[in-house]
Amino acid sequence: MNSTAPFRFGVVASPAPTGAAWLDHARHIERLGFDTLVLPDSIAHGLSVLPMLAAAATATTHLHLGTYVLANDFRHPVLVAKDAMTVAVLSDGRFELGIGAGHPGTGPDNAMLGRPFDKPGVRVTRLAESVDIIRRLLDGETVTTTGEHYTTTDATVTPYGTKPPHVPLLIGAGGTRMLTLAGRHADAVALGIPLDADADTAAALIDHLRDAARPGPAPLELNVNLMAVGDAVPRYLADRIDPTALAASGAVSVVSGSPQDMADQLRDRRERLGISYLVVSEELVDAFTPVLRILAGE
Numbered sequence: 001m002n003s004t005a006p007f008r009f010g011v012v013a014s015p016a017p018t019g020a021a022w023l024d025h026a027r028h029i030e031r032l033g034f035d036t037l038v039l040p041d042s043i044a045h046g047l048s049v050l051p052m053l054a055a056a057a058t059a060t061t062h063l064h065l066g067t068y069v070l071a072n073d074f075r076h077p078v079l080v081a082k083d084a085m086t087v088a089v090l091s092d093g094r095f096e097l098g099i100g101a102g103h104p105g106t107g108p109d110n111a112m113l114g115r116p117f118d119k120p121g122v123r124v125t126r127l128a129e130s131v132d133i134i135r136r137l138l139d140g141e142t143v144t145t146t147g148e149h150y151t152t153t154d155a156t157v158t159p160y161g162t163k164p165p166h167v168p169l170l171i172g173a174g175g176t177r178m179l180t181l182a183g184r185h186a187d188a189v190a191l192g193i194p195l196d197a198d199a200d201t202a203a204a205l206i207d208h209l210r211d212a213a214r215p216g217p218a219p220l221e222l223n224v225n226l227m228a229v230g231d232a233v234p235r236y237l238a239d240r241i242d243p244t245a246l247a248a249s250g251a252v253s254v255v256s257g258s259p260q261d262m263a264d265q266l267r268d269r270r271e272r273l274g275i276s277y278l279v280v281s282e283e284l285v286d287a288f289t290p291v292l293r294i295l296a297g298e
Contacts, residue, residue: 005221007270007295009288010036010279012068012225015046019055025282026056030063032289033296038068038098038279043109050083057091066096068225068279069172069190071106073115073123077130077150081137082157084167093165097134098190100172101127124177125149131171131185138167170223179205183212188221188277195227195241198250202273223277228254229262232287259290266295 011029016022029037037056039049053065065087070080080099088095101124102110107117118126126149133150136143142156158164171182174192182189189209193202206222213220227233228243247256252269255262269275280288 005219005270005274005276007266007298008035008221008277009292009295010034010038010064010066010068010277011285012279012281013037013039014282016052022052023055023059026059026063029282029285030060032285033292034063034285036064036066036096036279038066038096040068041070041074042106043074043112050087053095054087054090057087057094060094062094064094064096065091066170067098069098069100069170071102071109072099072127072130073102073106073110073117074113077133078137078143078152078155078157080130081134084134085138085157085164088165088167089162095165096168096170096188097138098170098172098188099127099131099134100190101178120175121177124175124181127178128181131169131181135169135185138164138169140164170221173209174205176208179209180212183209183220184214186220187218188223190223190225191275193224193253195253196246196249196251197253199252199269199272202252202275206273219274221277222273222275223279224252224275226253226255226278226280226284226288228256229280229284229287229291230256232284234281234283255291259294262291263294266291267298 011034016025026037039052041049049067056065084097110117129147129150133143133145133152137157140158142154143152144154145152168187170188170190171186172190172192173179173182227237231243233241233243243254246254255265
């Protein structure tokens with residue numbers, strides 16, 4: 001599907017050893033020209049994501065800050081909405097809320113909270129309830145609900161006299177039900193595609209997503225987390241993937257060749273698939289920055 005949506009580029013950050021180092025890192029990412037700095041959600045690893053993003057907001061001026069993505073089971077949706085509203089206000093509207101149903105790696109974190117790691121269908125149903133509550137609260141509503149998983153009574157998160165900033169919602173989705181949910185509620189969708197998915201595989205998922213999308217003034221923004229930039233791969237994948245073989249197979253999770261070649265590949269994917277928002281782990285920042293400089297402003 002053709003798309004003329006402007007490119008956006010982000011960095012998935014790693015934990016920082018000190019507060020000063022974290023703020024320096026946020027300023028560095030902003031100076032390089034990236035549009036977003038995002039953080040994954042974990043209880044066992046790193047620091048708490050929302051306070052980190054609020055701190056980064058104080059050290060930057062135009063960098064957008066987001067969760068990539070919150071695990072829905074960790075928090076009640078009213079508290080998620082309250083924290084999201086708070087970071088949005090503190091950042092002058094630069095916060096983007098990413099949320100998902102949780103991946104298998106979050107099971108141990110659920111156990112820390114004394115919560116079962118339910119089957120995917122249950123977690124998706126719970127997320128659907130949560131997203132509805134969060135979106136309504138962020139839009140300034142007072143919400144009373146009685147659902148299968150969540151109950152709220154006269155919930156509101158907007159301080160009196162405050163005009164709530166718009167908080168874009170990103171949902172991480174790969175399966176059919178998640179894609180349907182994302183299409184109905186999200187502003188942006190992080191596509192949970194296999195590492196070796198080619199354009200045809202990605203297109204099938206995107207077509208399902210588009211079919212489910214609600215009418216609105218702006219099209220869905222499609223996001224992919226790039227797993228390799230040339231020969232550079234994150235350390236945790238170094239012994240699991242062959243970036244050359246993935247590139248040869250047409251995998252949309254990698255880019256290869258010269259910076260100009262990589263830029264052309266991303267232009268082609270935006271034209272064919274509508275993918276315009278790309279993020280890389282901070283280990284790939286140096287490899288990707290020349291590509292960003294070619295595409296900045298397009």
